[in-house]
Amino acid sequence: xxxxxxxxxxxxxxxxxxxxxxxxxxxxxxxxxxxxxxxxxxxxxxxxxxxxxxxxxxxxxxxxxxxxxxxxxxxxxxxxxxxxxxxxxxxxxxxxxxxxxxxxxxxxxxxxxxxxxxxxxxxxxxxxxxxxxxxxxxxxxxxxxxxxxxxxxxxxxxxxxxxxxxxxxxxxxxxxxxxxxxxxxxxxxxxxxxxxxxxxxxxxxxxxxxxxxxxxxxxxxxxxxxxxxxxxxxxxxxxxxxxxxxxxxxxxxxxxxxxxxxxxxxxxxxxxxxxxxxxxxxxxxxxxxx
Amino acid sequence: xxxxxxxxxxxxxxxxxxxxxxxxxxxxxxxxxxxxxxxxxxxxxxxxxxxxxxxxxxxxxxxxxxxxxxxxxxxxxxxxxxxxxxxxxxxxxxxxxxxxxxxxxxxxxxxxxxxxxxxxxxxxxxxxxxxxxxxxxxxxxxxxxxxxxxxxxxxxx
Numbered sequence: 001x002x003x004x005x006x007x008x009x010x011x012x013x014x015x016x017x018x019x020x021x022x023x024x025x026x027x028x029x030x031x032x033x034x035x036x037x038x039x040x041x042x043x044x045x046x047x048x049x050x051x052x053x054x055x056x057x058x059x060x061x062x063x064x065x066x067x068x069x070x071x072x073x074x075x076x077x078x079x080x081x082x083x084x085x086x087x088x089x090x091x092x093x094x095x096x097x098x099x100x101x102x103x104x105x106x107x108x109x110x111x112x113x114x115x116x117x118x119x120x121x122x123x124x125x126x127x128x129x130x131x132x133x134x135x136x137x138x139x140x141x142x143x144x145x146x147x148x149x150x151x152x153x154x155x156x157x158x159x160x161x162x163x164x165x166x167x168x169x170x171x172x173x174x175x176x177x178x179x180x181x182x183x184x185x186x187x188x189x190x191x192x193x194x195x196x197x198x199x200x201x202x203x204x205x206x207x208x209x210x211x212x213x214x215x216x217x218x219x220x221x222x223x224x225x226x227x228x229x230x231x232x233x234x235x236x237x238x239x240x241x242x243x244x245x246x247x248x249x250x251x252x253x254x255x256x257x258x259x260x261x262x263x264x265x266x267x268x269x270x271x272x273x274x275x276x277x278x279x280x281x282x283x284x285x286x287x288x289x290x
Numbered sequence: 291x292x293x294x295x296x297x298x299x300x301x302x303x304x305x306x307x308x309x310x311x312x313x314x315x316x317x318x319x320x321x322x323x324x325x326x327x328x329x330x331x332x333x334x335x336x337x338x339x340x341x342x343x344x345x346x347x348x349x350x351x352x353x354x355x356x357x358x359x360x361x362x363x364x365x366x367x368x369x370x371x372x373x374x375x376x377x378x379x380x381x382x383x384x385x386x387x388x389x390x391x392x393x394x395x396x397x398x399x400x401x402x403x404x405x406x407x408x409x410x411x412x413x414x415x416x417x418x419x420x421x422x423x424x425x426x427x428x429x430x431x432x433x434x435x436x437x438x439x440x441x442x443x444x445x446x447x
Binding site for chain 1: 291307308309310311314329330331332335338341344345346347349350351352354355357399416417418420421422
């Protein structure tokens, strides 16, 4: 066992069957309660005492928070949907391949069988691999509380490592994004091929018309305090011809947008260099140049 | 708190503490010692069990989360006492283990894979086993064992 992993401390447990019960518990316990979705992040953190809770609120018995559905031109993914279900969904594979690709290289199958989309986003790791694809797909998250619901664009949701716009009385119930004509892709660079955290990850979306970028978006993970959009890269490519030179030049601009740290996985300099490499490669993919 | 669920085909009903992981519950209370405690934080795969047919980490689940209708399977439930399943036979035949610590997790992961894909490719096998670590590093024999298990289940001797 890794140093610091200990048996779970004493705690209370509740498994509400309605959102109303969840809201009441959150009101009573405030930040002394922790929400349990897949548990793949929370449980290890509690064993290491980097997360503490008097009460665990298990969300797994709430009805209506799982599923993937196309409503009009929007794809709705329930917050408690397991990552494995999203990866295998024909709708996601067709309408949002970048998201399915990202999940395919996250953790391992047994983890993906439990981990949820709401959990991956709410944990707000800078390296959360579902974030870059959802950012380029212009996703929003639906937050529910006793006061009602609000929709937050994902681009505004992340505030910093482990920090989001989520209020202590809210839960993330749904992720919603428009289905758009175009192609999306995701690339990840880790220390090894499988079962590892991203050193750098990148997603892109593009719609190409008559050889030009009619619409183009790129987002990166693990290279800033939050997952980020590469706005300067996007502006440089907007309306430009899809060719290697344009993509390479624009991809270099990402180095001015990332704010990487150096840690056990890579140095800040390496992350900055690789940001441009992954940006170039993923843009070439969605531009149809590879 | 009381939990009731199906374990290896038998309904069990037990008192558990909220902070008891399913792993500790299975090992310490039910005495299912095939479920191994390796890293206890979801990385190693030694504690893998099947929950409703899917491989999951028992160290990341609370026992209290189990509910009526849930079905948990460990290696003990693969065959009648004193007998072995085709997957276990394949691991023996192809030397798919050395120290054996990772083996129960490997065998259950094999079952989940073959139940879904009876004839997996080597790539599919590698993908499925991404989260099961073998520190004796006998991975090639494990892949051979999975392929042999697929043959045995298809009725080839």
